[in-house]
Amino acid sequence: MPTVSSEELAAAAGVNSAKLRKDFSYLGSYGTRGVGYDVEYLVYQISRELGLTQDWPVVIVGIGNLGAALANYGGFASRGFRVAALIDADPAMAGKPVAGMPVQHTDELEKIISDNGVSIGVIATPAGAAQQVCDRLVAAGVTSILNFAPTVLTVPDGVDVRKVDLSIELQILAFHEQRKAGEESSADSADDAEGTAPPAAAKPHRKGPDGDVPAVMPA
């Protein structure tokens, strides 16, 4: 029986072994003292707890560049997701195959969701259409939404929304990049150091240090 110790697993994942053991204990996954965890059993338990053993039908609404990329993304199928339908508002798209699947018109949205028992929807529409699409998805029975549109969606209680903003990750990188570059010349007259002038009426009394380290950005 192939096994792994929490120590090996922790080293491979770059985390603390005690934390890993504690997390496993929350999941109810018991190992064997003196031996470790049965690999096969552990994989099965984690997969099941995470919902990977289930088949989740999802619909993707908005088949532009991003929608098509998602439809073609191989990582979904292996994680238990099945793209049940591709939906777009453009009548010219209807019937056109994307990722080996015909695009369907928004008119069919409610029927598709109910026929396939879809509870997870992906929104890849322009920002303007997102809330409207969201409302229709929720009304049709979807209770989890992954939103790629740059808008904050309003949903009733009981519906989960996760927002993915592609530019936020870039911003975080740029933030660190800026910090790297600015490291040699600190403690300068920080206000107009960056080329762009501050607003005219601004800067009422500015007292604080400017070169300190904000603690508000993810590492």
Next chain:
Amino acid sequence: MPTVSSEELAAAAGVNSAKLRKDFSYLGSYGTRGVGYDVEYLVYQISRELGLTQDWPVVIVGIGNLGAALANYGGFASRGFRVAALIDADPAMAGKPVAGMPVQHTDELEKIISDNGVSIGVIATPAGAAQQVCDRLVAAGVTSILNFAPTVLTVPDGVDVRKVDLSIELQILAFHEQRKAGEESSADSADDAEGTAPPAAAKPHRKGPDGDVPAVMPA
């Protein structure tokens, strides 16, 4: 002079007002007691601190569906990012316009980076090519990488990598979805409740509760 109080801002953002004030104080953004924060000045300060007032040239490597979606994504330009070049390994892609910009061949990578002073690269290639592309980007002077390929990249010290896995967000949604569905029928014989049978050799002595709440998933 239009102003906002920390209370208003906190309510709009759904966070605690004290935290918001403390964060602002780290940034050195001083408000006026009894009045609040000067909106225009605050926006300028935050933009500058976040690097939004700078122009960041980026290259996108791997112009498949995802790469094209990123190239077309409008959110970048408004956040201070400028797509300096689109790069792909496929000779057939070279010269083809994507998002109003000709795709260039991988051979040009080093020259493009050095000519444009690019320090941020986006990898949207298949998993197999990602590490190789990463190495070339780093060798050419890139110090921040946004990785969409499903691989963990190895980089030297001083280089930042952020990985975006589109399916992780879906998994988190599915996890909560599963929890919603399983709420009525708890405390059952949890093992084969999900249809898929557990491995034969598994389940050595299983003692712990199965219906408890793991604390390892983002809200």
Next chain:
DNA sequence: CCATCTTTGTGCACGCGTTCACAAAGACAT
């Protein structure tokens, strides 16, 4: 069957981020 050795599971302490609560600061009216 007992001793030893390995690895788990977890109580406890430490550290960090969040929140509370309030003194200080400034605006504004009188």
Next chain:
DNA sequence: ATGTCTTTGTGAACGCGTGCACAAAGATGG
């Protein structure tokens, strides 16, 4: 000028997650 009122900035307390350290459990060998 002086008092009142609003809102900031921050010291202190609280709570939570992480990591340490060890007892308990079970395997393995003599």
